[in-house]
Amino acid sequence: MDQTEEQKTTFRVALAGNPNCGKTTLFNALTGAHQHVGNYPGVTVERRDGSFKIDDAREASLTDLPGTYSLSSFSPEEKVAQDELLSGEHDVVIVVADSGNLQRQLVVMTQVMQMGANIVLCLNMADEAKAAGQVLDLPQMEKLLGVPVVETVGHKREGIDGLKAAVAKAIDHPVKKHRLVLGERLEKAMAEIRPLIPEGFARAEAVDWFASRLLIGDRETVEKLKAAPKGAEALEKIAAVRSRLEAEIGHDAGLAVTEGYFGFVDGLLKEVMTQKSREDAREMTKKIDAVLANRVVGLPIFALVMFLIFQLAFTLGEPPMGWIEGGFGALGEWVGGHLGDGLLKSLIVDGIIGGVGGVIVFLPNILLLFLGLAFLEDTGYLARSAFLLDQVMHKFGLHGKSFIPMVTGFGCSVPGIMATRTLENEKDRLTTMFVLPLMSCGARLPIWMLLIPAFFPTKSGGLMLFIIYSIGIVVALCLALLLRKTVLKGEESPFVMELPPYRLPTLRGILTKMLERGWMYLKKAGTIILAITILLWVLAKFPGVEDGKYAVDALVDSGKITVVEDPPAEESADADKAKADEGKDGEAKVAAAAADKDKKDEPAEEAPPVSERLAKARAGESVTLMQSELDAVHAEEDLEASYVAKIGKAVAPIFKPMDFDWKMVTAMIGAFAAKEVFVAQMGVVYSMGEVDESSEGLRATLHKNYTPLTGFTLMVFLLISAPCMATIAVTKRESNSWKWALGQLFGLTVLAYILALLVNLIGKALGF
Amino acid sequence: MTAFFQFTPKSMEQQNTMTLSELVPGQSAKITLVSASPVIRQRILDMGLIPGVTVRMERKGPMGHPYWIGCNGTSLALRQEEALGVEAELLKD
Incomplete structure (x- = not known):
């Protein structure tokens, strides 16, 4: 036995403690793994594993147990933590406590003591407690408890070496029988x-x-x-x-x-x-709460804060979006210039660069939104918002705690649904999970970024975004109420929530969180979305029209259509776009664009639309087409003969009442796989049929072809309809039944159809 | 017969006894009894709201609840349902 202990080089260590005691920050500091850390009770729900070196000879595999106030097993987290601790598999259990709130935080330690764990007590956030004037006699504490006691400041990575040394000490001299006297x-x-x-x-x-x-x-x-x-x-x-x-x-x-x-x-x-x-240690928090948690101004301030975050994400993200757009345009052009015309070029330029670029271009917006949410979480403001909103949430059959997962859903439904584990009551949890995809996720942001500027003036962009998000929230609340009145009748779980003191978030903390979430998004863009983009490209490219059998060519051959060379590119709104817009003989156009820059405000001479000229040609008149326009007509004929058009056309009649055409339906098929694919797919569908491939060009095309009401109806449908595959999968996993996952898939789609139809009909009746 | 007196030792006679929900912001009280359904009760106790502890009603939510309770230098939010299960004795300033 002793010999095996000596030979053992890897030890199992667990972190236990209250929610909000900085456990996950410590986990990161120990393992170096990047994790999501919040300032709201209950954010640490998932089990996290990592490893760290205890000393030169020994390694620890570290498990971050869910944060719990106690281990009485009423909630899923408590049950998980209890089972882990009772398994006795851990060589050391680090009990983490917020030094500023020891009276409550150490209760978990007493229970871990009863469970016979080999404990190291870690008093975290020691700097805050010291600043508040608290003095602890650590040697005396070690003596009384009989376990190593260390102080740390997790977010500053202070005391980590001491903690490792204490773990080593606990491994060398395990204590499993504790002197706990209950009276x-x-x-x-x-x-x-x-x-x-x-x-x-x-x-x-x-x-x-x-x-x-x-x-x-x-x-x-x-x-x-x-x-x-x-x-x-x-x-x-x-x-x-x-x-x-x-x-x-x-x-x-x-x-x-x-x-x-x-x-x-x-x-x-x-x-x-x-x-x-000192009594006045929390004076600052109290003063801030007197305003932010105020009965009268609290909610308006919260609404304003959310609005500002969205507005900021919308406006600050605009310039970097331009750079990315320009970058991808240049890349497409460079690659295009090095490849001969043909399928490979089309796949790389139209499919991969166009598709993935169309998704990555929204990264600045998404990062800014994540940054705002991370800031709210880490300051402690999110807990206040739960306090302010609980009664409203409660009225709709939800829980104040439902709010945090739902806000997380603004980032991505997947972590949001996983965060519903903080809800103790099964029915609260299922309700929250079911309606959560209605929170407009980060992946849907690209859709709004594409469609809003296409149909609405720039100055009302922020307002439109706010309206879309609000519709999602309102529908979610109504649906939650409906569920609680019907299939999910029953008692709600207790609402007893801690409101932590305000903390100034560390830059590292919020940036890490932002980059983590941004990285998840990029990974999705690089993998699933890339694969789907290629699949959709194939569906859009094949089988195509056989060479020489284009309907338009017959008209050209018969002399009804005269084909002329393209004039130099017209200058669009700015040089960046010009660069991104032009796709053909690059250098010449850039030069021409630069030369033409001065005349950009001059209205271009408008020929009748291509479709009109084609109609005339068919009717027997003679018309002129530019070479690029002829290419576009070819591409459009190809597209109409493709698989994706066949699917889109087959499904399109269902959407006829909302004025969605088969192109939109085609892109919606992509959106079922992952929401942001909608944009990529629109890009692919239209870049093949139109000369432009940047979203600016796409926006112009959309603006030309559809009314703002159709655009708005489309947004409503995309907001509410079936969540993406990943969401369905996680709902299945978290609810442990296909019933809820499929219910979400079909239920939300039917609801989306009904609501979009209503919006469209009402809009028309109002004369939009 | 005796059980009744064991579980509710003094709530009936004490004039100052009230539930937490009756406290006005700014008032403090000493908890005397926690008598909610088992799950809710255990959660309330786990959060440190146990008999003998002094609490202060800091504020109420925008529409009257939840309640913001100060306790041992920390803050907790409680819904009306939970607060109704906590009896307390009003403390004079």
Whole structure:
């Protein structure tokens, strides 16, 4: 045994503690892994694994347990944490506590002590507590608890070496039996219960935990004992011990045990806290809350804050978008110049560069939105918003805690749905999960960025974005209420939430969070979206019209259409766009564009649209087409003969009442796979049929071909309709049933259809 | 018969006893009894709202609730349903 211990070089270490104690930040500091860390109770839901070097010879595999206020197993997180800790598989359990709130934070430690874990106590955020005037006698604390105690400042990476040293110490000198005293009467009762627990029922070190669970009559533990040999007999005796204790102390055993935990912590702190923090330590937080959490101005301020974040994401993102757009335009042109005309060039330039570029171009907006949300999370403002909004959420059958996953859904539905694990009640959770995709996610932002400027003036762009997001929220709330009144009737879970003090987020903290989420988006662009873009390109390119059989060529041959060379490119709004816009003989056009720059305000001489001229030609008149226009007509004929058009046309009649044509339907097919593919697909569909391939050109095309009402109807449909594949998959996983996942897929699509139709009909009736 | 008195030892006679939801912002009270359904009760207790603890009603939500309770230097938000399950004795300033 000793020998194997010595040979062992990898040890299992777990992090346990309250939500919001900086556990995940410590996890990052230890492992160097980049993780999502929040300032809202309950954000650490998923299990995180990593590893770090304890010293030169030893390595630790680290598990970040869900943050819990206790381990009483009412919530999924508590259950997970409890099971992990009871498994006894961890060589060391680091109990993390916020130094500024030890009275509550150390309660988890008392429970971990009962579970017989080999503990290192880590007092995090020590700098804040010290600044507030709190003084702790650490040597005395170590002596009383019998475990290593260290101080850390997670976000500044202070005390990490000390923590590692303490872990090493705990491995070398494990302590699994702890001196936890819950009070004389409780101890007496527990002493009577301990021998009643049959051997093999639990790990020997964790017997105290089971004794206290049995004393309070925890249902799960009782059921387990009932099934054990002589269990029923033992339970009877335990019940007798319980009634006697309750008669003695005048209240129930459950309260007595909780009081015991708090009492132990109080006693400990009396011994080791040589100076309490000053009364006015939270003065700043109180002053800020007097405004931000104010009954009257709190909500308007919150609305303003959200609005500003969206507006900022919209306007600040504009210049870098131009650069990216220009960059991809130049790349497409450069690649195009080095490849001969043909399928490969079309695949790379139109399919891959056009498609992926069309998605990446929205990265600045998405990063800015993520940055804003990370800031709100890390300052502690999100918890205040949950306080302000709970009553409204509650009215719609949701929970104040539903709000955070839903806001996360603005970034991406997938982490949002995973964050619903913070909801204890199954029905709260399912409701939140079901309606969460209605929160307009980051992947849908590109769609709005494409469509809003195409149909609405620039100055109302921010307002339109705000309206779209608001529609999502309103529909989500109504749907939640409907669900709670019908299929998900039932009790809601308790709402007792901690409001942490305001903290100035570290730049590293919010940037890490922003980049992580941005990276997830890019990875999606690089993998799924790339694959789908290629697939859709193939569907759009094949089978195509056989060479020489274009309908338009017959007209050219018969002399009805005269083909002329293209004039030099016209200058569009600015040089960047000109660069991105032109796709053919590059250098000459750039030069021409530069030369023409001065005349950009001059209206160009407008020939009738190509379609009109074609109609005339068919009617027998003679018309002129430029070479590029002829190419576009060829491409359009190719597209109309493609698979994707066949699919789009087959489905399009369903969408006839909303005035969506088969091109839109084709792009929507892409959106089912991943929302941002809509933009890429629109790009592919139109770049093949039109001369332009940048979204500016696409916007102009859309503007020309559809009314703003159709654009708005399209946005409503895309907002509400079936979430992407990844969301469906995660809903299946999290709800553990296909019923909810498929319900989401079909239910939301049907709802989207009905609402889009209503919007369209009402819009028409109002004369839009 | 005796059980009744064991579980609600003093709530009936005490004049100053009220539920947390009745506190006006600015008022402080000492918790005397937590009597909600088991799940809610355990959560309330876990958060440190146990008999003997002094709490202060800091503010109420925009539409009357939830409640913002100060307790041991930290802040908690409680819904009306939960606050109704916590009895407390009003403290004079």
